[in-house]
Amino acid sequence: MKSLDAKLAEIRGNPASKAFILADAKDADMAFGVKAPGPRGYLSARGLRPAQFSPEVWSRDEFGHRNLPEFLDIIREVVRQGLVDIMLMSASVNEQLSIKEGVFQKSLVTPAARANDTTDVWAVRHGSYVQRPAQPFRSASIDHIQCGKSECDRDSGGFPGANLGLYSVTFVNELEQDRATLEAFKAFREEAELKQFRYFLEVFDPNVDSHIPPEKLGEFINDNILRTLAGVTEAGRPQFLKIAYHGPRLMEELAQYDPNLVVGILGGSAGTTYDAFKLIHDAQKYGARVALFGRKINNAEHQLAFIEMLRLITDGRVSPEEAVRAYHGVLQSKGIRPRLPLEKDLEITNQAMSYGGGGSRTTVEVKGNPLKPTASAPAATLKEAPTVVTGVVPAKPLLWPILSGGAPDFGRMSSKERQAYDAARLLRRYG
16 A cells, blocks of 8 residues: 555544655656756755756857756655655656556655646746736646546556646636636546546645735635535545645644544745745644645755655654754755755745745744753854754764664663654765
8 A cells, every 4th residue: 555545544544643745746847848847956866867958059168957868767766765655756757757657556655747847837938928817727637647548547556657647726806817726626536537547736826916915825725625625525535635825824724624534735936944844844743644745845955855855844853943954064064065055044035934924934033942042052064063964963973772683772771862763864864
């Protein structure tokens, strides 16, 4: 059984379950074009797949983005790591990795593909599509996602491709526009039910002025979700939701309304590392059971370490602040220059974490900043403990309970001892 299926069953069977579903959204090629694979600062262990660019046309620094082969190498590596539950891809990447290579056949990771690409994700260079009200559109068909051709053999009992898709809708508070969006969604649901195709529903915030005050936008989104799904029976319902995080009250409002509705968050645009870690921590605290991070993972200095920090946070083993410091420790051990110094990376800058719902991004000081010295614990620096993960492991021999054979005794570990063990393990893995 895939980890996604096991966790969904656990969440639905036990409202108090702490199971958390983590997805890596590697479907940016459905939106961005050449820059979709992200900056070349991070590559898989395989390294560069150099293309031949003419020196009289390009300077060395001008082509700084990964190419598609390098992008695929990272996806393969993340799947082998096995810490995410879902790998979301475009239909073409899904065909290559799922159908042609069988990357997911012996993996606990579930492959998924973006099932539609509304115009508000058409973020091509010099285009203006994203500035106009989102309109429904589908490049991929369900059959192409499931089996790579226009009509699948439905008597075989399974599909070589993905049988999970992301369908997105964008409500803009315009009657005709939103009605067209819902009509397209209805047609997709009916086709998906006939073809036994599972999906999850992404609900974007309006991509144009909706004439709704920013502090009320989350209420507009929540009501639209619940109103829309009220007319959908179980056979056509999404496996879970993917929405922007509008703060604790609105997350709890939605999550508490229907225990059978599994709510997830999207990661949003790039910010500080603390933005990402605090976002997933707080969303989980107030009812989210899924997180899908795209650019925040894809732009990370070390994607595998970043993903493992997300998992440690959702497992309750480290705090967001500890995770930031541990992540910087991994970067230091690898000789990777962080995009921001540790002090700046421990600031909140992302609008999604501004609970007031203001329309502009703000930078606030993190309360209880772990860099601040205290009488009992002076501030650690990267130079003080170069052989351990700064801020989590003390600069002295590691101490945690062990069994007679030398293996760690998890049953007797305190939370701090578990943090120290996890940090040392991370350093051994990535250092």
